Amino acid sequence: MIARCLAGTVLGFPLAALLLALLLHVLPGHGQALLIPALILFFPLWTAFMATAYMFRSGPRAWLIMGSANIVVFAALWLLRLPG
Amino acid sequence: MKAATIRTFQTVHTWTGLLAGFALFVAFYAGALTVFHDDIAAWQNPPWRAAADANVPMDTLIERLLAHHPEARQDFGIVLARDSSHAAYAYWEAKDGSRFATASQVEAPRSEASENELADFVYALHDSLGLPVIGLYLMGIVSVIYGLALLSGILIHLPQLVKDLFAMRVGRNLKRLWQDAHNAIGVISLPFHVIFAVTGALFCLFGITLAALNTVAFDGKLFDAFAKATNTTPAVTVSGTNASMLSTEALIERARAEALKSGVTTFEPDYMHFVHYGDRNAVAEVRGLSQHTLGSFGSVAMSAHDGTVLATYVGDKYSVNGISYASLFGLHFGSFGGRTVQWLYFILGLAGAFLFYSGNLLWIESRRKRRHAEQPRKTLVMARATVGVCIGSCLAISGAFVATWIAVRLGVDAGVPQRVACYGLFLAACAYACLRPVARAMIELLWVTAALTAAMALVDLASNASAMAQAWSPLGWRVIGVDLTGIALGIVFAVLARAATRRARSGNANSVWAIKAPSPVAVGTERPQ
Numbered sequence: 001m002i003a004r005c006l007a008g009t010v011l012g013f014p015l016a017a018l019l020l021a022l023l024l025h026v027l028p029g030h031g032q033a034l035l036i037p038a039l040i041l042f043f044p045l046w047t048a049f050m051a052t053a054y055m056f057r058s059g060p061r062a063w064l065i066m067g068s069a070n071i072v073v074f075a076a077l078w079l080l081r082l083p084g
Numbered sequence: 085m086k087a088a089t090i091r092t093f094q095t096v097h098t099w100t101g102l103l104a105g106f107a108l109f110v111a112f113y114a115g116a117l118t119v120f121h122d123d124i125a126a127w128q129n130p131p132w133r134a135a136a137d138a139n140v141p142m143d144t145l146i147e148r149l150l151a152h153h154p155e156a157r158q159d160f161g162i163v164l165a166r167d168s169s170h171a172a173y174a175y176w177e178a179k180d181g182s183r184f185a186t187a188s189q190v191e192a193p194r195s196e197a198s199e200n201e202l203a204d205f206v207y208a209l210h211d212s213l214g215l216p217v218i219g220l221y222l223m224g225i226v227s228v229i230y231g232l233a234l235l236s237g238i239l240i241h242l243p244q245l246v247k248d249l250f251a252m253r254v255g256r257n258l259k260r261l262w263q264d265a266h267n268a269i270g271v272i273s274l275p276f277h278v279i280f281a282v283t284g285a286l287f288c289l290f291g292i293t294l295a296a297l298n299t300v301a302f303d304g305k306l307f308d309a310f311a312k313a314t315n316t317t318p319a320v321t322v323s324g325t326n327a328s329m330l331s332t333e334a335l336i337e338r339a340r341a342e343a344l345k346s347g348v349t350t351f352e353p354d355y356m357h358f359v360h361y362g363d364r365n366a367v368a369e370v371r372g373l374s375q376h377t378l379g380s381f382g383s384v385a386m387s388a389h390d391g392t393v394l395a396t397y398v399g400d401k402y403s404v405n406g407i408s409y410a411s412l413f414g415l416h417f418g419s420f421g422g423r424t425v426q427w428l429y430f431i432l433g434l435a436g437a438f439l440f441y442s443g444n445l446l447w448i449e450s451r452r453k454r455r456h457a458e459q460p461r462k463t464l465v466m467a468r469a470t471v472g473v474c475i476g477s478c479l480a481i482s483g484a485f486v487a488t489w490i491a492v493r494l495g496v497d498a499g500v501p502q503r504v505a506c507y508g509l510f511l512a513a514c515a516y517a518c519l520r521p522v523a524r525a526m527i528e529l530l531w532v533t534a535a536l537t538a539a540m541a542l543v544d545l546a547s548n549a550s551a552m553a554q555a556w557s558p559l560g561w562r563v564i565g566v567d568l569t570g571i572a573l574g575i576v577f578a579v580l581a582r583a584a585t586r587r588a589r590s591g592n593a594n595s596v597w598a599i600k601a602p603s604p605v606a607v608g609t610e611r612p613q
Contacts, residue, residue: 001095014300021301035313036408042297043285044278047231051239054092081303 003059005050011066012049016042018073025080085243093236098447100233105440106473107213107226111284112440113478114210116433119418119426120569122166124203126562127544128488128498129169132551137171140187142332142356149174150361152190153183157361162332163197164354167559199499202488205506206481211288214503224288231281237270245271258591259449266442269435276432277439283416313405316369316383317357318394323364327389330368332356338391339370339384347399348374348382364389373419374398379410380420437474444470452595459596467596468517471526476513478577479533483509485570486540523588523599530581538574541567 020038024031031038049066056062117124129135142162150157153176160176171186175197185193198204205214212219238245252268253260270277286293298306330338336353343351350373357369368388374380382398397406414420418429448463448470487505491498517525545567552560588599 001092005096013296017297017301021297032309032312033404035309036405039294039297039310040282040286040408040412042293043228043231043282047228047235047281050232051093051096051235054096055089077301 001054001059004053004056004062007056007059007062007066008050008053011063011070012046012053015049015066015070015073016045018070018077019045022073022077022080025077085239090240090243093239097233097236097240100229100236101440101443102447104226104229104233105443106469107223108230109437109440109474110213110477111210111223111226112433112436114206114481116430116437117481118203118207118210119429119433120566121203121207123562123566124206125170125201126167126559127566128202128492130548130551130563131167131169131557131559132548132555133492134169135171137186137188138165138169140171142172145172145174145187145190146332146358146361148187148190149176149185153178153193156183157358159357159359160361161358162356164356166354168557169559200497200502202484202498202502205484205499205502209477209481209506214506220288221292224285227281227284227288230277231285234270234274234277234281238274241267241271259446262442262446262449266439266446269439269442273432273435273439276429277436279415280436283412286412287416313403314409316385316395316397316406317359317367318385320360320365320367322360325364326362327364327366329361329366329388330391335368335386335388335391336370338386338393339372342384342386342393342396343372343374343382343398346382346396346401348377350375351382351398358388361388367394372398375420375422378414378420379407380414380417381410441470441474444474448596454592454594457594459594464522464596467522468525469514471522471529472514472517475526475529475533476510476517479513479529479536480506480508480510482533482537482540482570486536489540489544521599523584523597526597527581527584527588530577530584534574534577534581537577538571541570541574544570 020042024035024038027034053062053066056065129138142164145162149160156174156176160174163173163175165172173184173186174190175182175184177183178193181195182197183193183195184197208214208219212223215222252264255261294306294310298304302309335356339353340351352374353370353372355371357371359367359369366388367385369383369385371381371383374382377399379397379399379402382396382402384393384398385395386393397410402410418425421428444466448466451460451463453459483505484502487501488498491501513529516529519525520528545564548560548563552563584597587597591598
C-alpha cells in the first residue's frame, strides 16, 4: 500500500508535468496560448496518477511501470526539443 | 472494478479523510463565512462607526505616500476602500518586504495587509489556519490530499452511485443514514468540491509548483511563459521627463467606460496599480469586479498621464489564458453571480464542513463494538478530536467576533484580542473535549457555541438599533444580514445540541456518544446483603 502510494505521489508528479510539457510542445506556438489551462490540469492529473498507482498488483510493479512511463515521456520531450 | 480494488480505494479514502478532514473542516467553515468578507467588514465598521482615514481621498493617499517613500513611485498599488466606512490603503515593496499603509500610516507603514480586520482574520483562518507561511503550504498539501479523497470516494461509490444517490434510508440503522447523507452531499456538491481541490492547491502551492515544473519539465522557460500569459501591465520604459498624472477618479471612470464597452454589465474597481508614477510613460492599471462572467476580476491598463487605453483584460477582450486565470479566482471566491451565488457558496461551504464532520463520525461508527459498553480506544480518541477541533473551531470563530466587538467599543486594536480569543477558545475546547466524558463535552460545547453566537448577534442588533434609526445607510443591511445569519447559526447549533442530547440519553448505549448510566458495580454495593 505504502509503496504504491509513494509511487503515485513521487513518480506521478514528474509524469503529470512531463505530459503537460509534451502536450504544450506539440501544440502550435508551443502552446503559449493555452499555458494556463494546461497548468490548471496539473493537479487533477497528478491526483489521477496517485489513484492509478493503487490499481497495480504490487508496489514494485507500480514503480517499474510509472518509472518507465516517466522515462518514455521525458525521452520524447527531449527528442522533440533537439534543434532541427 | 474488482472488489479488491474497491477495498483499496476505501482504505485510501479513509486515510486521506483522516489526514485532511480536520483542516478541511476549518477551511470550509471559515470559508463559508469568508464568502461574506465585505459584509463582516461592514459589521465591524458600519457607516456610523467608520474606520480611521475612511474619508481621505485616494489622491491625498498617493501624495502622502510619495512624499514619504519616493522610491515607491516605480511600482505601487492602491487597495480601494470597499465601502464608504473603510479606508483605502497603499501597497508597495520595500527592500525587506511588503508595506501597507492608509493615509495616516505612511510614516510608519505596516508589514501585514491588515491587522485589525475581523474579515481578514477569518480569511486567514480559511486559507492557512491563521498560521504564517507554513499554514499556506500545509493547506496546499491538504488540498492535494482532499483531491485524492474526492477521487477515491467517487471510485468507491461509482458502481452503485446512480442507484443510491437519492436514497435516504431513515430508520433504525443510523449509520446507514449518516452514510447516505455523506454520500449524497459528497456527490451532489462534487463540482463545487472539485473546484476547491484544484484552485485551493493552485493558490496555496503555486510558487513552489511553478518552480518545480519549471525545472522538471519546462527546461527553465516556464516563468517567462507564465509571466507572458498572465501579465496585465504593459511593459514601458521610463522616459525621464516628468508629467502630470490624471486623478484616480478620472482613471477609474475611463477604465469603467472601457470595461463596459467590452461586454460586461458591471465593473466595480477594487484595486489600482501604478508603474513609474509621475513619468511621461507612467501606467495606471485598474482592476475591477464584474458580475455574470467567470472572468470576474478584469483589468484595464492606461497611460496615467493622458488616459490612453493600453490593454484591456475584461469580458470578450480576454485571451484563453486570461479568462482561465481569472476564472480560478471567480470560481473559488464565488464572486461571479451576486448575492444568489454568495448564498449558494455559503450553504455549500457549510455542507462541505458537514461532509468532513460526518466522515469522522462514520469512521467511529464503523469501528463501534455493538455488544460491549467499552469502546475501542481509537474511536474514543477520534470522538474527542472531532468534538474538540470541529465544534471548537466554530466556538473559536464566534469568540473572535465577540473579541472584535468589544475591542472596537473599547477603542483598542482588535488584532490581538481576535487572535487570543480565537486560539484560546479553540485550545480550551480541545482540552475540554479531552477531559470531559465525550458525549457530555459535545453537548455542552454545542450549547456554549449556540449561546455565544446568538447572543453576540442579538447584542449587536440591540446596540446598533438607535444608530441605524438615526443615520440609516444601505450598508446597514449588511450589518443586519450578518447578525441575522449569526442568529440562524446559533439556532442550528442549538438544534444540533438537542439532537446530541437525545442521542446520548436514548440512543444505543454501546457507543462513545452515549452518556453512561451509573456503573452496575456502584449500584451493586448499595444492595443490602
